[in-house]
Every structure is written in structure tokens, then in C-alpha cells.
Amino acid sequence: MKTIAALVATTVVAAATLAGCGGDSEYCAAVKKDQSTLESFGQKRTDAAFAGYRSATRTIAKLAPTTIRKDWTALSTAIADVQAAQKAAGLKLEDVSVDAVAQLTPEQGESLNSSYTAFNSAVSKHGKRVAADVKSECSVTLQ
Numbered sequence: 001m002k003t004i005a006a007l008v009a010t011t012v013v014a015a016a017t018l019a020g021c022g023g024d025s026e027y028c029a030a031v032k033k034d035q036s037t038l039e040s041f042g043q044k045r046t047d048a049a050f051a052g053y054r055s056a057t058r059t060i061a062k063l064a065p066t067t068i069r070k071d072w073t074a075l076s077t078a079i080a081d082v083q084a085a086q087k088a089a090g091l092k093l094e095d096v097s098v099d100a101v102a103q104l105t106p107e108q109g110e111s112l113n114s115s116y117t118a119f120n121s122a123v124s125k126h127g128k129r130v131a132a133d134v135k136s137e138c139s140v141t142l143q
Contacts, residue, residue, distance in 0.1 A: 027063040028138035034060065039143045042123055046094040047086070054079040068133040071126040078115075078122035085115035 024032065031038070034056035041053055054076060061072035086093055089108040091100055101109060134140045 024138065025063075027060065027065060028134075028140070030056075030060045030063050031134050031138050031140055035140060035142070041127070042119075045096070047083075047092050050079055050083055050093060054083065064133075065137070068130065068137075071129045071133075074122050074126045075130065078119040081115045082119050085111045 037052050037056045040049070043049075057072055057076040057079060061069055061076050064072045082093075085108075086096075089104050089112055091104070091112075101112070104112070131142045134142060
């Protein structure tokens with residue numbers, strides 16, 4: 001009887017352990033789901049693309065481990081700031097040109113410039129950390 005009880009206990013522990021190995025964490029699953037969006041990050045400068053970047057980074061930030069969450073959040077915030085500055089200027093990202101920017105008020109131009117500068121800084125600083133984290137945690141190499 002003790003042998004059967006020990007065998008049952010061992011089977012339960014082994015099953016629980018194996019169940020945890022089979023799949024990705026929610027964080028890694030979200031990264032893999034949005035991998036193509038993340039890999040095109042900042043390459044497409046359209047309102048629709050930035051909405052996709054924001055959605056992906058915001059979702060992943062909520063699922064990210066605390067050690068990397070602030071970096072995902074910083075990226076999401078930088079994207080939101082670009083979107084807000086574009087909206088305030090009444091200018092779609094895909095319509096940005098030297099002529100279009102010349103038509104803006106100085107305040108609108110400064111707001112856009114500040115949001116672009118912060119975005120570029122966030123991508124440079126936090127993007128590197130995020131890429132290293134998803135490589136080590138999720139075995140995903142972002143191109």
C-alpha cells in the first residue's frame with residue numbers, strides 16, 4: 001500500500017512539473033504573437049502602424065516580469081506621446097513632410113519634435129533592454 005501511495009505521489013509531482021514545461025509564459029506568448037509588429041517597430045510611420053506598436057507594447061508591458069516591465073512601459077508611453085502630439089497638431093504620421101510641419105504653429109512643431117526625440121531615445125535605451133530580455137526569456141531574437 002505504501003508503494004502505491006508513493007507511486008501516486010511521484011506521478012502527481014511529475015505531472016505537475018511537466019505541465020509547467022510545455023508552454024510559454026503569457027509574456028513570451030504575447031511577444032511571439034506580436035513578433036512581426038515588434039520587428040517593424042518604428043519602420044512604418046503611419047497612424048495605423050503606431051497604433052499597432054502601442055497596442056503590442058502596452059499588452060506586453062502588462063504581462064512582462066517586473067524586471068523588464070518599466071522598459072516596455074517606457075516604449076508604450078513614448079509611442080502614446082508621439083500619437084498625442086500628432087493628434088494635437090492635426091497631422092497624421094504618414095502626412096508628415098517639411099511643408100506640412102512648416103504650416104504648424106511653433107508650439108505644435110516643438111511638441112512634435114520633443115515627442116520624436118523622446119521616442120528615439122526610448123527606442124535606443126529601452127528597446128535594447130527589451131530585445132535582450134525576450135532573447136533570454138523567450139528565445140525570440142527580434143530582427
